[in-house]
Amino acid sequence: MNPNSLLEENFRLTPFHKKSLQKLGLRTILDLLYFFPVKYSSSLPQKNINELLGDEQVTVYGKIVNLETGKTWKSKKAIAKATLVDQTGKIKILWMHQPYIAKMFRENSIVRVNGKVSQKKDVLCFINPEIEKAEEIPMPILTLPTPAKVEFLEPTYRESRGISSRWFHYHVERILKSGTLDQLSDPIPKKILEKYNLPSLRTSLIWIHMPKRENDYIPARKRFAFEEIFFIQLEKQRERKEYEQKLSFKINPTSNDLKFFTDRLPFKLTASQEKSVADILGDFKKDYPMSRLLEGDVGSGKTAVAAITSYACITTPPKDNRFGQLQVTYMAPTEILANQHFKTFIETFSGLNIKVGLLTGSGCKKFPSKLNPSEATVIPKSQLLRWVANGEIPILIGTHALIQKNIKFKNLAYVIIDEQHRFGTKQRAELRKKDGILPHLLTMTATPIPRTLALTIYGDLDLTLLDQMPAGRKTVITEVVPPNKREETYQKIGQELKSGRQLFVICPRINEPDPEKEQALNVKSVSEEAARLKKSVFPEYEIGILHSKLKKEEKEEVMKDFEAGETQILCATSVVEVGINVPNATTIIIEGAERFGLAQLHQLRGRVLRSSHQAYCYVFSEGKTQKSIQRLKALTTAKNGFELAELDLEQRGAGELSGKKQWGISDLGMEAIKNIRMVEAARNEAREIVEIDPSFKEKDHFVLKEILEKQKNKIHFE
Ligand code: ADP
Numbered sequence: 001m002n003p004n005s006l007l008e009e010n011f012r013l014t015p016f017h018k019k020s021l022q023k024l025g026l027r028t029i030l031d032l033l034y035f036f037p038v039k040y041s042s043s044l045p046q047k048n049i050n051e052l053l054g055d056e057q058v059t060v061y062g063k064i065v066n067l068e069t070g071k072t073w074k075s076k077k078a079i080a081k082a083t084l085v086d087q088t089g090k091i092k093i094l095w096m097h098q099p100y101i102a103k104m105f106r107e108n109s110i111v112r113v114n115g116k117v118s119q120k121k122d123v124l125c126f127i128n129p130e131i132e133k134a135e136e137i138p139m140p141i142l143t144l145p146t147p148a149k150v151e152f153l154e155p156t157y158r159e160s161r162g163i164s165s166r167w168f169h170y171h172v173e174r175i176l177k178s179g180t181l182d183q184l185s186d187p188i189p190k191k192i193l194e195k196y197n198l199p200s201l202r203t204s205l206i207w208i209h210m211p212k213r214e215n216d217y218i219p220a221r222k223r224f225a226f227e228e229i230f231f232i233q234l235e236k237q238r239e240r241k242e243y244e245q246k247l248s249f250k251i252n253p254t255s256n257d258l259k260f261f262t263d264r265l266p267f268k269l270t271a272s273q274e275k276s277v278a279d280i281l282g283d284f285k286k287d288y289p290m291s292r293l294l295e296g297d298v299g300s301g302k303t304a305v306a307a308i309t310s311y312a313c314i315t316t317p318p319k320d321n322r323f324g325q326l327q328v329t330y331m332a333p334t335e336i337l338a339n340q341h342f343k344t345f346i347e348t349f350s351g352l353n354i355k356v357g358l359l360t361g362s363g364c365k366k367f368p369s370k371l372n373p374s375e376a377t378v379i380p381k382s383q384l385l386r387w388v389a390n391g392e393i394p395i396l397i398g399t400h401a402l403i404q405k406n407i408k409f410k411n412l413a414y415v416i417i418d419e420q421h422r423f424g425t426k427q428r429a430e431l432r433k434k435d436g437i438l439p440h441l442l443t444m445t446a447t448p449i450p451r452t453l454a455l456t457i458y459g460d461l462d463l464t465l466l467d468q469m470p471a472g473r474k475t476v477i478t479e480v481v482p483p484n485k486r487e488e489t490y491q492k493i494g495q496e497l498k499s500g501r502q503l504f505v506i507c508p509r510i511n512e513p514d515p516e517k518e519q520a521l522n523v524k525s526v527s528e529e530a531a532r533l534k535k536s537v538f539p540e541y542e543i544g545i546l547h548s549k550l551k552k553e554e555k556e557e558v559m560k561d562f563e564a565g566e567t568q569i570l571c572a573t574s575v576v577e578v579g580i581n582v583p584n585a586t587t588i589i590i591e592g593a594e595r596f597g598l599a600q601l602h603q604l605r606g607r608v609l610r611s612s613h614q615a616y617c618y619v620f621s622e623g624k625t626q627k628s629i630q631r632l633k634a635l636t637t638a639k640n641g642f643e644l645a646e647l648d649l650e651q652r653g654a655g656e657l658s659g660k661k662q663w664g665i666s667d668l669g670m671e672a673i674k675n676i677r678m679v680e681a682a683r684n685e686a687r688e689i690v691e692i693d694p695s696f697k698e699k700d701h702f703v704l705k706e707i708l709e710k711q712k713n714k715i716h717f718e
Pocket residue numbers: 267268269270273296297298299300301302303304446470471
């Protein structure tokens with residue numbers, strides 16, 4: 001089989017298979033080889049039900065029926081019950097403390113059960129076995145395979161409708177045994193494999209799909225995790241190198257000018273802000289365009305850094321043109337934020353005779369107005385664009401409407417992006433001037449992610465952390481509330497509401513049509529919780545409901561009501577982008593806190609940070625273990641979001657980091673994110689290759705180029 005040939009040319013596929021494979025993005029033999037198992041289980045002897053004996057570990061296939069939840073008779077503990085039936089008989093299954101299991105399966109679905117058979121008097125049953133969906137009941141087994149020792153690990157692949165784990169197992173094995181591996185060349189240079197003691201591609205593919213023991217798949221997975229990060233780094237480092245060969249405006253402000261400006265600010269900069277400004281000004285002086293990421297918690301003062309460096313930029317005349325002015329554009333993710341930045345910039349630059357423009361989907365403004373120099377005025381877009389094009393307006397603030405094709409700047413030197421993860425190379429190139437001069441780029445984000453992840457997904461950017469809050473800032477008083485303190489806490493919150501403040505309630509889910517399930521899962525849903533609060537906790541207040549399934553207009557309506565104080569409580573899910581700024585909302589309740597990462601909880605509580613009153617965050621946890629309470633307590637001690645992101649990574653693993661999907665890293669790649677040494681190794685090796693052979697001309701590097709091209713195409717297809 002040719003590794004690059006299509007699966008359908010090699011295997012007989014049903015339309016179902018084809019559809020599922022397409023959905024999983026698997027087209028070629030090589031794709032299938034790179035589709036790795038999600039887990040491995042020691043394979044147990046498979047038996048028919050009528051052959052089971054007490055105390056043995058087995059696998060049984062069958063239909064599951066009589067699913068029910070209940071309570072144990074004595075201790076009233078929640079349990080789930082079911083019966084497993086095959087062609088030969090039936091057996092009862094019990095799950096203690098896992099009532100939700102009964103809700104995870106439908107009556108009559110086919111399952112595979114792994115576990116120990118328990119025997120009480122003459123009755124056999126399974127207690128707390130592993131259970132998973134299966135495609136079919138395999139043929140009844142006639143002879144009993146009772147291997148002396150379990151000597152291989154069975155891989156489980158991610159299933160999808162119409163294609164089973166077994167299908168993958170079978171077909172991958174065929175490929176592995178077909179000699180196809182001889183046609184593959186290892187994309188990682190040999191030198192690197194040796195240096196880090198990583199197995200070759202051939203060995204790794206066999207070990208990851210058909211391991212004999214743990215010691216096989218662990219190094220194999222490590223190798224593929226490294227490979228993924230290495231190629232991301234290679235791509236990012238190459239981009240970085242490309243930028244370093246481009247031209248930019250050199251900006252070299254006098255320190256007097258800057259001092260004059262910072263002295264005008266109504267506060268003293270934090271040490272962190274000063275360092276950030278210094279990093280940026282350092283980049284401005286270089287010959288090539290800056291590519292920098294400024295990461296700082298909500299409220300850490302990123303806007304001031306943007307304003308100071310913007311000032312440095314517009315007060316430095318372009319080379320060979322003493323009367324011209326360099327330009328800055330500042331892009332925000334929402335209109336509300338663009339308006340806010342516009343306002344801040346007007347205040348910050350007032351009296352300095354600096355013009356500022358605003359461009360959003362719903363209109364354009366210019367500051368100062370001719371009639372009233374202390375105010376902004378609405379102007380037509382065409383007029384604004386003319387002034388931007390002839391260089392008369394040095395600062396243009398806006399939403400993504402800014403990167404439309406018809407916007408031309410005269411001397412665009414500096415682009416600032418606030419919270420816009422998707423601003424890529426392509427958009428940046430669009431802002432390039434005709435003469436090939438690229439603007440300096442500053443991306444700002446408040447999303448706390450661990451350092452290893454930042455180094456990977458932002459590998460083309462230099463990193464500055466704004467990890468200090470302005471002095472005297474109120475913090476959100478955070479309390480982890482165990483179930484028995486709920487009533488007491490509601491009373492405290494009631495006092496806040498009574499004095500006119502407002503409340504956010506965040507729930508993990510939107511709604512739960514099955515009340516029994518809600519109870520079983522112990523997860524609060526927005527609609528149910530809102531109804532419950534209205535009925536029995538805060539009947540005297542109006543409650544709004546906000547979640548992602550609402551239409552855009554409905555959402556706006558709900559937010560408007562809350563902003564206007566017509567509703568006092570807003571019950572919402574976490575996914576709702578709350579581009580909402582309600583200083584009067586001083587309290588936030590987070591339900592089902594154990595379902596969220598710490599960094600995410602931190603971001604959620606950031607919503608009440610803007611309040612001028614003391615703000616409170618109550619983290620309601622149903623978690624009973626000391627460990628889960630301990631984990632949440634970190635919210636009250638950590639200094640910033642980054643610390644919490646690192647804790648998430650340490651305690652729950654990379655798979656648990658919220659927002660995982662948007663980064664385009666596989667689960668396996670995420671395993672590498674936990675390992676700073678691996679990430680640094682991948683980064684250093686990629687850097688070195690790009691440094692000595694930027695266009696991959698060396699023979700050893702041909703294959704790198706090929707893979708990068710493929711990777712690029714894949715990204716563009718999406
Ligand atoms: P973010 O990093 O979330 O964008 P902002 O730039 O909006 O934060 O700043 C939040 C608030 O903190 C603003 O009201 C700003 O004026 C204020 N601020 C910024 N820097 C300082 C400082 N060094 N000292 C005191 N207040 C500051």
